[in-house]
Amino acid sequence: MKSLETHLRAQRAAGVKSLVPYFMAGLTPDWVQHVHAAVAGGASAVEIGLPFSDPMIDGVVIQEAGLRSLASGTTFDTTCSALGDQELAVPLVAMTYYNIFHHYGLRASARRLQDAGISGTIVPDLSVEEAEPWREACHDGDVSTVFLVAPSTPPERVIRIVAMSEGFVYASARMAVTGQAETVGDAPDVVARVRDACDLPVLAGIGIATPALAHEAAQSADGVIVGTALVRRILDGASPLDTERAVAEFRRALA
């Protein structure tokens, strides 16, 4: 079993809900400090966004963060270099679009991720139909490939997706791009359908904008992914300390 799954299973066994905040690599000069702050605030793992020019499943906030990050020169390599030096007590999961790895080379990407201490990837435009080359490139190392299940996914596809997903299954809470929502949407239903199909940890994300929503989503899910709500704060000038407090609030809501 790859380390991401081991880690998340251990959390579940200990009765701890997983909290996975998302940060855009290179968004601010101190972006790595935000990652540390999130760990201090109680993150179970951290999702690292690698910016892409054409983020088709991201809403306006993460789009803006990505463009800003690109404008300041962020690349896959600069991100991996920045993270490679860090001692972080939790797993890191890279979230990006397939062209970044496709262009860098699949095997080279898998190696680079592993060398930087990144133990998983979420590549939302990589459908299970197209994923074999990437999974193969990651096969021998410790980089897990996480797949999403959407509210629109029919039961037979759920079975196929969870069979390929490693680390956890990402339960998409709604038919929408990343953003801030006012309800947990379809999260309970999607989580239930994933649970029927497998025993992997299931994390809910997309629109989980407040500690209250995180609490509600975690009634069914093993944890939550919180992106836009934190990135919005950083775009508005939040310091690492602000991030730590915000993450700690989510952590308290999940207790």
Add this chain to the structure above:
Amino acid sequence: MAEQREFMTAPDEFGRFGDFGGRFVPEALMPACLELEEAFQDAWADPDFLAEYEGVLSEFAGRPTPVTFLQRLSESLGLRIYAKREDLAHTGSHKINNVVGQTLLTARMGKSRVIAETGAGQHGVATATAAARMGLECTVFMGEVDTKRQELNVFRMELLGATVVPVTSGSRTLKDAVNEALREWVSCVDTTHYCLGSVMGPHPFPWMVREMQSIIGREAARQLRDLRVGVPDYVVACVGGGSNAAGIFAGFANTGARLIGVEAAGGAAISHGTPGVLHGMRSHIIQDEFGQIEEAHSISAGLDYPGIGPEHAYLSAIGRATYVSVGDEPIIGALRTLSELEGIIPALESAHAVAWLIREAGREIPHGSSVLLNLSGRGDKDVAQVLSILRGAS
């Protein structure tokens, strides 16, 4: 032994043409792509659907479009040039063929709304037109930069009852309009069909749009037979995403004709791009050394796209079609030449194909060759831009 292979057949079960194509979309959209594939296959095998599609194209869209022998241009270049007149189709370009098919399919799938992306506005206007006729709600995404460059087309779409949404994300041009349409589609996929405008995007779009445009090539092949020209030496079309080229190539893929796609130099995905993944497909893409997509720049907004349909990437890879590029400089001259010699003002996109003929007549193209030129659209939409360029130059 003669070549036995058949070209421009259906892609494989994953929607791939060789190494290109496929389906690189978020899981939320996969069921819709699968549903669309099934609906298209079913409709395309249904004689009633095909009869309705061809009926609408003839009664509403003005098909068949004629083939015109371009006598004076032929004389001046030492070639025999026949033009397939998509400029005479309703709304002024070949784009209507595809949207008639897709809006009929939308109704057949029980959906009540279409969304579309547009660059210059040609596909947006065509979609708004077909949607009005079919009684479908229509929303068109258009880069904010393009809404300003093409104000009249925005108004045209609004007259046709469509809502035009200016896209302010990314570079605010065509590629961002595609992103925004895909984002919108995620949130309304139950009621809405994404009417994609070229042979690009995830499977089944590249194949479906080619099929819906292949009427151009079928008609032209018949018309050239009737004119006793038979198979021409060259079939030449401009390429943005590649739909008018795919449509006319389809009629000649399994003949000895040389197939030439003319890209704009500033958006030449085959000539200057590398394999990549964008907008749901693996194809040739113009990208930087880090895999970030670069903006295309062309005098013609319809060719301003950093990718190309995956089937073209494949036809290029196997050598069945050749892709060349033409810069901005000769385009206005080519437009004037065709206007003055033939009484046809071509769209700036189509003028790229004309410019290549002018450049290569007697060089790449031996004198005396027969050429089928796809005149994908008329230049009415471009006259204001041409005027301002000519004024600026004088």
